[in-house]
Amino acid sequence: MDAKRRNGGPPRGGASQAKRGKTGGDWEDSPSIFEEELALFEEADMETEEREGQAGHDVIPVGELFSADLNPRWRRPQAAPLNPDSDTLVFQQIDLDYYLGAAVAGMPGQSQGNVPIIRMFGVTDSGNSVCCHVHGFAPYFYIPAPNGFTSDHLSEFKRELNSAVLKDMRSNKDNMSVTVLAVDITRKESMYGYHGKRIADFLRITMAMPRLIAPAKRLLEQGFKFGPFPIQSFSSYEANIDFEIRFMVDSDVVGCCWIELPKGKYRVREERKVGETDVHYPGKVSLCQYEVDVGWTQLISHPAEGEYQRIAPLRVLSFDIECAGRKGIFPEAEKDPVIQIASMVQRQGEKEPFIRTVFTLQSCSSIVGSQVLCFTKESQLLQSWAEFVRTVDADIITGYNIQNFDLPYLLNRAATLKVSLFPYLGRVQGIKSVLRDSSFQSKQMGRRENKILNMEGRVQFDLLQVLLRDYKLRSYTLNAVSFHFLQEQKEDVQHSIITDLQNGNEQTRRRLAVYCLKDAYLPLRLLQKLMCVINYMEMARVTGVPLTYLLSRGQQIKVVSQLLRQAMKQGLVMPVVKPEAGEDYTGATVIEPEKGYYSVPIATLDFSSLYPSIMMAHNLCYTTLLQKGSAEKLGLTPEDFIKTPTGDLFVKSSVRKGLLPDILEDLLSARKKAKAELKKETDPFKKQVLDGRQLALKISANSVYGFTGAQVGKLPCLEISQSVTGFGRQMIEQTKQLVESKYTIANGYQADAKVIYGDTDSVMVKLGVDTVSRAMEVGREAAEWVSSHFTPPIKLEFEKVYYPYLLINKKRYAGLYFSSSSDTHDKMDCKGIETVRRDNCTLVANLINTCLQTILIDRDPQGAVAHAKEVISDLLCNRIDISQLVITKELTRTAQEYAAKQADGERHRERRNIGGCTLEERFSRLWTQCQRCQGSLHEDVLCTSRDCPIFYMRKKVQKDLDDQEKLVSRFGW
DNA sequence: AGGCACACCTAT
DNA sequence: TAAGATAGGTGTGCCT
Incomplete structure (x- = not known):
């Protein structure tokens, strides 16, 4: 079942449905436009066939075996041998994280025990993937040095702090003996307040691991005694900086920038066979084509200027799953099988996906322009798809609501079927992808419950999440969004018949597969149309945070990143408040x-x-x-x-x-420059990049004020x-x-x-x-x-x-x-009126919109009143589609709450109790009809229940009519 | 009826 | 642990 978009919408826009009017049984119709589009890809492929190998479009019954060699296109281009003594390695970094691991011989930093190692993933110009381990960078923070502190006190301070931290640990499972690596005196100044450029002594305290910063800070705050000094409380500086950001700021790395490893400065990791382990010279641990070690001061980070504005040929994988649910029940991974997974892979910057494939359970007729892989066992399907992901080695994974539906479903399903090799979707071997719940809360976006799945080295770029963040829409279903931005819709398959299609024959399953393919294709089209990847990359570059932060974190981190970079130049440190x-x-x-x-x-x-x-x-x-x-x-x-x-x-x-004026000047002058370059540029792709850049710069400049006012x-x-x-x-x-x-x-x-x-x-x-x-x-x-x-x-x-x-x-x-011309207007601009508010039903929005047009364009206020009266009459005489009366937003949210409650089996607490109406009642009122009047629209049986949508809307429209009349009399028309 | 608190969503 | 800001219109529920 197409579960994730099944948010209980009413029959949408009567028109399209009436036109198609397809129900189950009417399956063997002519190919859809989308199928013709797919077929066109096939023709385009013929030209590249010789260069890249066969696309392999046939239906392949896979049965018990699976081999990636089925399609040579899946793999990345062969990686040329890399000689660290004579070759420099240049790649665009797209993801950056850190892990704790054993030190590597020849690399800087601590050699004992587990050390933090930064890991960068990226892609070279030739499309080869890179995993780069960066060594020797340790987390630190500052405190002001107490009065009378000299270098003679350093070792005592360090020893005392170290033992305090050790004592504070509840368990020391890593058997650490050294928590404080170093304490140095540095000359710094607090960035908070002007105090005559009084540079003072600060202690820079370097810890062995990022997670030791917080306890050290706490202990120093609580009151800390060492040597001859009295017990005192220390305020801390920069102790609340994420380790990744700390590294990026200090090494001048920004999100999605190009990294160069000069020849002779790095080491290449080789494939190791089992048993050939060497703790000091580890072999490859990732699935990337190149895997290297480098000291953190050896890498060169290129600012995103000139040739380094370019974007590597990243692989973007979009996918969609279908499950066979039971009638009227939200699919549960413990019970309902995954029957199809469609995947499309596109290289960033190219126009069309070069891999188009659908994995089906049971046989499926061929689809020109895409490869169909049929499986008889669901567990095989799942495992093969996971292998497909690893083989394709995607940099960016996208889809629609994959974060909260598809990926969790696949993972839970794989666990249910005990497909042990499934949950390894990241780029690091042996790291299991695990599902976690997280709740992200902000004034801006309210509380948002999300599932989080780790996939090291791959950026999860859920299009739904992007749209929720960046666009205010009436409806966020894939269908509505596609229509809004692409004037295109999903393949017409009612989710209620998905199970029937699966249980039919290879033709009905083919119909489902086309539908599934389209749902994988649409997110790619939308990403392209909205230039999401480019815009996000530019935002990462401008603000200096990793790409993933832009979707997982709030606005503040972006300003912090810029503030720290500017402050470092002037020897200023940021207090922890x-x-x-x-x-x-x-x-x-x-x-x-x-x-x-x-x-x-x-x-x-x-x-x-x-x-x-x-x-x-x-x-x-x-x-x-x-x-x-x-x-x-x-x-x-x-x-x-x-x-x-x-x-x-x-x-x-x-x-x-000031730092902030400096940051703002940089941002705005960079914006001016980007706009100037945009004007000159002729290459459409480079134009997009520049446009994304100027947009990112504008947004960043505007968020600085908000940051200073964010009390929490x-x-x-x-x-x-x-x-x-x-x-x-x-x-x-x-x-x-x-x-x-x-x-x-x-x-x-x-x-x-x-x-x-x-x-x-x-x-x-x-x-x-x-x-x-x-x-x-x-x-x-x-x-x-x-x-x-x-x-x-x-x-x-x-x-x-x-x-x-x-x-x-x-x-x-x-x-x-x-604005552009004094002869013709560019548009009708409406601010704050019902037409732009999403808490109104479309009937009201359309009514007001027409009235405004009549008033402003035709300059006929009486006509507007007449129109409003006509709509009222239509409403009373049952001439209006009920779907026009429903507030989509309300409906979506209520349905989601309802689904969430069903899933949890928990007692749901009403956020807003409307007239003692329970959630079920609310749901049914929105989902179907008023219980009292059964949705009758006739005046004779006028329903006065507060919860009746018809009554509500009638009141609303009546009021809007009154408003129209008031307007007319008020302004003396 | 009028006042108030609150929810929701927008403008900037 | 992390979370941009305030101003303000409109509608609902509940109290007096």
Whole structure:
């Protein structure tokens, strides 16, 4: 059963269904468009056949045996011999982690016991995979040296701390004797607050393993005594940095960058036979073609510039599974078999997948353009697919909801069938892929329960997760998403008949296989269309975090990574603050709207990148903040610092340039550069990369402010964030004053200009001009003039003209948007109105949308009212498809809660109890019909149950009609 | 009826 | 252990 998308949706969009109207039994229809597409791949393949070997499209009954040699394409290109004495090894690193292992002879670092080893995975230009073990890097943190501390005290401090840490350990299963590797005195300065560039002695404490940092920090905080010093509590610095980030910052490695291992500086690992082990010179442990050891200071990391902007020919594997569920029951891996797995493999940068294959249980007719492998035993199917994954050696694994459905299902199914060789999906031999539960919580995304599966060296890039993070959509089913972005839909197979198709014949199973293949193909198409891989890589490069962090972590880590890099250059260290929620601070101003319908052009002026430019203009940073009394203590004159609108003090850049302004300048100038290159570039692929880059740079710049205001965060600084919003409030107010004072009749203009609305960084101005082009002219001039009143890089820009403009309320308006041309509008822009809100059913959204069009384009408000009345009448007379009345989002979530509850068998706690309505009742109300009126839409049996969707929607539409009428009378049409 | 707390989702 | 920010409209439930 196609379980993961079975989120209980109502029959979707009556139209497409009525058109197709296929039910079980009607299977032997003509080939679908997708099948023709697949067949076209076959023709394209003929050309490359000779070079890459046979694609092998035939149906292959595999039976008891399986051999990867069935298809020579599966393997990566042969790797040329690598001689470390004469060859440099260059690869793009795509995943980076660390493990604890025995030291390798000849490599730097501790030689005793288990040591942390960084592991980088990547791909060379020729498409060969690389696993690189990086040795000698150990985790560390800082504390301020106590008064009177000299190098004579180092060994005693180290000894005492070491024994304290050892004593603190509950169990010492690794039998460690040395936990503290080193303690050094270094000259550093805290990045928090300006204190006259007073560089002080810090102790840099190097630990043997990353997990020893936290206890060492805790012990030092709690109060630590050593030598002649009294017991004291030490604050710590940079003790909360992930080990991977620590390494990347220190070695100047960023996510997805190119790594060069110079000749003579690394060692190649060879394949070892069983029994030939040598603990000091280990053999290959990974499935990668090249496996090497290198000292952490020997590798060269190339900044993503020039030729190193390129992307290696990564292998992207997309897959989808089908299981044969029982009627009406969510498939359970313990009971329901996996019957098909379709896989498509594409090289990043190429247009089409070069491997298209489907593994089926039982026979299946051939499909032109793809390889069908049939199995008689499910366990064989599973094991062979795992071997397929290992053979293809994918760098990126994608699909739709693979993280929370397909992969967990396969793993659990394999465990049920005792397919012992299945759960080794990573690139490191002998590391079992294990399922874990995790819950990720943020204000932005709420609580999200996720399954986590380790697959060392392969990046799991679940398209659903990407879409949930980056796009606000009404529905996240693969079908809806494909339609939205590709105007294409899934193959038409009702999930309820999947089991029947499986139990039919090789023709019905073929139909299922085509469906399954398409579900593996669509994610690839979407990745390509949305440029996800490229955009994520650019984000990793810009912010310096590993690719995987972008999907598994929040926003903060990206800023931390950049902050640490900038701080290191200046000898600054980042304090560890313990997160505690405090009082909210004041945010932006929303100018009281002059509500109404404007049949004159309204010019809109915006501050571009308002918050970043405020931080740059006023040098707001941790390092420039003057804490209470500091100004006097440091003998600063009033010329040395500024007072922000919130009364906070910051030194000027003449005294010290802040880190945050530096980061922002780098980001924004890099963005300018990327945009300039984008303009010049002709190669579409390079263009995509550059566009992804400029987008990443913009997003990164905008997230710096949020980081300083994140009270439960790594380094909140409300003085910065409240000063930023304070400046913003002042600026929007001043902008309003300036515009209204200059553009007056008294100053020789046609009319007195009026700012009718504004939010945070924008003002909407009625300039009193008649035409769009005139509004553009005056708007441009006004923006430039206002800009001259502010400190660079703060800049007010003319952005667009609305004509006409309907201002309903704060954060709710609509208008025809003119920016590229003054003759024709680019679009109808709707903000905050039902049409853009996902908590409304499509009937209401469509109704309002049509009304707005009638009002704004046809300029016929009476027509809008008439339309609303017509819809009401349709509703009362049963002429509206019930699916139009359902809120997809609500439905999806309720269905998911329901499914989750069924899966757990646990008592479900209502998050929001609506009128004592239980989850089951809610589910059934959304899923089917109101229990009382049975969904009747006729007025005679008007249902007044609060839980009746019809009643609810009728009320809603009625209200919207009222609103329309109110609008008409309010604005005097 | 009106006020309040809360949920949800958007604008910026 | 990790988690960007605040402002604000609209609707529901519940109390007085």
